[in-house]
Amino acid sequence: MVKVNIKGLSMRYEKKYILDDLNLDIHQGELLVILGESGCGKTTLLKILAGIIEPETGSIHLDNQDITNYPPQKRKVGYVPQAQVLFPHMDVEHNVKFGLEARKLSTDVIEEKLKWVTELMQIDDLLSRYPREISGGQKQRVALARAMAIEPDILLLDEPLSSIDASGREALALTIRRIQKETETTTVYVTHSSDEARLISDRVAVMYDGKVQQIGRLLDIDHNPKNYLIAKIMGTSNVWPVLYMSDNDKGSLITLSIGDIQLHEKLKTKISGIRIKPSSFSINTSERLSEKKIIFHGIIKSIIEQDEDNVRIVVDVKNAPSEYIKVDCSKEDIKIEPKTNTELTLEVDPSEVVLF
Amino acid sequence: MLVSQRKKTFERKALVNKFTIALAIIFLLSFLASFFYLPLIRIFQYGFSSETGNLAIILREIITDKVNLYSLAFTFGQALASTFICLIIGLPAGYFLAKYEFKGKKLLINLLTIPFVLPPIVVLSGFLVTYGNSGWINVIWKSLTNSSSPLISIFGTIEGVILAHVFYNISVIIRITIPAWQNIDYDQVEVSRTLGANKRRIFRKIIRPQIMNHVIAASLLVFVYTFNSFAIVLKLANPYYQTIEVLIYKSIRVSPDFTEASFLAIIQLILNSIIIIIYILFDRKSRQSAEGKESNLKTTIFQFSKQKWNIIIRNLGVIFFLILVGLFTFLPILAVIIRSFIPDKVGNSAFYGYQEFFSNKEISVLNANPLTLLGNTLWIAAISTVVTLLLSLIIVFILRSRYQSIKRYKTSKAESLISYLIILPMATSSITLATGVYLQFRNTSLFDNAVWIFVIISHVIISVPFATRSILAAYNRIDVELLNVASTLGASRTRIFRKIELPMIYKGIIVGGLFSFAISLGEFGATYFLAREDFKTLSIGIYDSISTQTMQIPLAMASLLIFVTILCFYAIHRLGEIELKV
DSSP states (O other), X not given: OEEEEEEXXXXXXXXXXXXXXXXXXXXXXXXXXXXXXXXXXXXXXXXXXXXXXXXXXXXXXXXXXXXXXXXXXXXXXXXXXXSOOOOTTSOHHHHHHHHHHHTTOOHHHHHHHHHHHHHHTXXXXXXXXXXXXXXXXXXXXXXXXXXXHTOOSEEEEESTTTTSOHHHHHHHHHHHHHHHHHHTOEEXXXXXXXXXXXXXXXXXXXXXXXXXXXXXXXXXXXHSOSSHHHHHHTTOSSEEEEEEXXXXXXXXXXXXXXXXXXXXXXXXXXXXXXXXXXXXXXXXXXXXXXXXSEEXXXXXXXXXXXXXXXXEEEEXXXXXXXXXXXXEEETTTOOSOOOTTOEEEEEEOGGGOEEO | OHHHHHHHHHHHHHHHHHHHHHHHXXXXXXXXXXXXXXXXXXXXXXXXXXXXXXXXXXXXXXXHOHHHHHHHHXXXXXXXXXXXXXXXXXXXXXXXXXXXXXXXXXXXXXXXXXXXXXXXXXXXXXXXXXXSTTSHHXXXXXXHHOOSSOSOOOTTOHHHHHHHHHHHHHHHHHHHHHHHHHHSOHHHHHHHHHXXXXXXXXXXXXXXXXXXXXXXXXXXXXXXXXXXXXXXXXXXXXXXXXXXXXXHHHHHHTSOOHHHHHHHHHHHHHHHHHHHHHHHHHHHHHHHHHTTOOOOOOOXXXXXXXXXXXXXXXXXXXXXXXXXXXXXXXXXXXXXXHXXXXXXXXXXXXXXXXXXXXXXXXXXXXXXXXXXXXXXXXXXXXXXHXXXXXXXXXXXXXXXXXXXXXXXXXXXXXXXXXXXXXXXXXXXXXXXXXXXXXXXXXXXXXXXXXXXXXXXXXXXXXXXXXHHHHHHHHHHTSOHHHHXXXXXXXXXXXXXXIIIIHHHHHHHHHHHHHHHHHXXXXXXXXHHHHHTTSOOXXXXXXXXXXXXXXXXXXXXXXXXXXXXXXXXXXXXXXXXXXXXOO
16 A cells, blocks of 8 residues: 655756656555665655655655645654754653654653653663763664654654664664564665665665666565666675677677676667676686686685685786676685685676676 | 645744744844944945035045044054064964963963953053053062163053053964864874974974964954054053044044044944955854864973973973963953052052942042942943844844755845844944944934933944854754754744754853843943943943042952953853854
8 A cells, every 4th residue: 555655756956956756655564765875865855755845846645645735743754864863952751752742742641652662662761861871872762762752654764874883783773673563654764775775674765866766675676676777776796887789690799897798699678787696606727718608817806704615706807907706606616725816717607697 | 624724724824934034034124224224324424425615625635634544554553563463472372272281271271361351441451550650560660670761651652552452362362273273183293294294394284274264363353353442542542643443433522523533434344344354254264174173282291300401491481481471461450450459548448449439429530429330331231131132032033044945955045134234233343333323313312311222222233243143153053953853743833943942042142141241341432432421331430530549449340340241251151152253
């Protein structure tokens, strides 16, 4: 069921389009991650959803009701901005209660909801502390509790993990996930990190150029990115844009920045990029090179030990400065002694190449 | 429908909001227009009109008038010299205070600021007690050398004026340059050293460019203060030397020539505006470069235990220098308080001044009771503070609508208009301001019967820029996202103002209020110009009676002013930042 329907949203900043005819449906009860590089307009989208910024054109419907021109006060959205902004002159309790008091609820109801939400967020022992007295992770929990206390129709989170130190990140992400599922709150989660999307998303919307470019389940986008840029934003290893395509008698020849790839079939559609999984490579130690395979020559740049048996090798591609290939292999498979700056030949079966 | 009803209430609220802002703007503009801009226009009218004869000839006469030219040259010359000497003493003092760490350093910095925040008339009294013909320095000199000629002669000499100005303004240089030195990233110096730069090169290429903006901003401030100096020059140098301020005062109040006075006021206004605009540019630059930086200068602790003679001698030199600067700036203030307890005549008690003051006997030179002066001073300051805060809050309230415009990613027109409108009062000297008010209102019955109203108005216009700045400084620290969050939580605009904005700026409001109270308390120029014989405050009482034989009464009054002013600034210091700007 569609909870929020966004149609034709546009917004300019100094004549440049930040959002350009953006369309998006958000489903009831899902956690939608909006993934994009900084400056792609994802925060602007969030602020428009919160009612803080008015869009120039376009409409937003919440439960089939047009809320485009509603002020934030009338929207019932829970907004957690990127900077941890708690009211500095109020203790945690009053921060959390602020929205409830603004809605003029009775004292009993306020106390009841306060108890519920602070236990939910595990901050019930911090109530009398002031924002300056608690840690970054705790602040973010309080900000979440404050937003959740009003039981919002949509919860809007702007990079909620960005100002938390690494150790607290995963725990907070899992808390967000747990609470979102428990309360079935429709949530929009904005981030530039595909790792976070992997951790908690129901669906992912990849954004650039002011538009949602692809939306779907994370694995679907991972396996079937619409184009090279989306694959790159998803943080996939070993993706390269296609520079040039031509057909010869063997099949299609694809020119990449790391060299040419000869496919054994003719492609009917134009492709924007290719991906080769790190595990698809094998290291050729014999002198003979197979005609059937795609060959890359390179120099070992670094060797990263993954676990007892497996290593990831980063290979500098010969004739293509600043391009490198990541290769996953088990230690037994490497017949040579892996040392940095040794030369190496990689081969890949053309059927392993993912085109998009 | 519920939805349409919601929308209606929202639209009605938005309309009310717009209406209140419009009302506030109208109130502010009409106040500024009637008490500042119209008087200013009146000055221009007088300056460029003449009832008798050809305007061009009269203007040429004014411009080529020897007294005027001489005064203009003197005003510039003494301002330049004072600024220069302030820099020579203030820059090293600022550096040492930033560089060296010792007990009581903060106290010393605060003590150094005291002369600057005191009323000019108190500073003048301290100066007379210390350096006057029968002042302490000269008495000690005479008894040491057995000569009858004084060491320093401050009356009718340029040295006197410059000395007084240096003493008054040196803390501006020190206070502004201390953070400049502290902000220099010591890592940069170390990196340059590893790159092979020698000390001179490091100073030239790394340190100087980073402190230059601060130094220039501070110098411009000192220049503007000394350029607009009134009380000190009126008392010390008149009639041999006069600043434009003194000349304007005299050509209105002593030998009325409104055309000449207005023309001089216009010159004064233009020069001031130019300097203030340059100052604002440099101040912005120095603030930008200091933004978000923490103190990085590696401080040195005085050490004497090591057997390194050069270090010991250097340290002793620095300590001696700082003590000298401290004595120079603080001694006159101390002298006022001490001297107020030393009887002028044999038989008077030490508390003679205070007894006379609180017994409320009329002082013959003043034609007024001392407690009346105190009362006048206090209630004028109180009313000025209330009005100033009201106006400043209105200004901030109008600027608050910037929040609305952020919605559309545009800068508010009201904001830029207001910020321009308050620059001009900043650039107007108190005598120019008083001239305008006088020319505009002198023929009204209100001016004859209740001149105090105009005294209050001039105090308000002088302190509004200060108060607005301290409130705005607090307001700008509020993260807009806080207000965004509050609105998504359902709080209305008024609720946000009451619950979030007001609690977060109340310190700024108190600081602004204390500022305008302290300014009004010691204001001399405009008050003296407008009220003269009709209405007296403590400042004027001190000025009128200090030259008489009995020093104790005026110095007792000065000590009272010192006490209250220091109290105000101590409170400001505890709450926030002391602003040095005009």
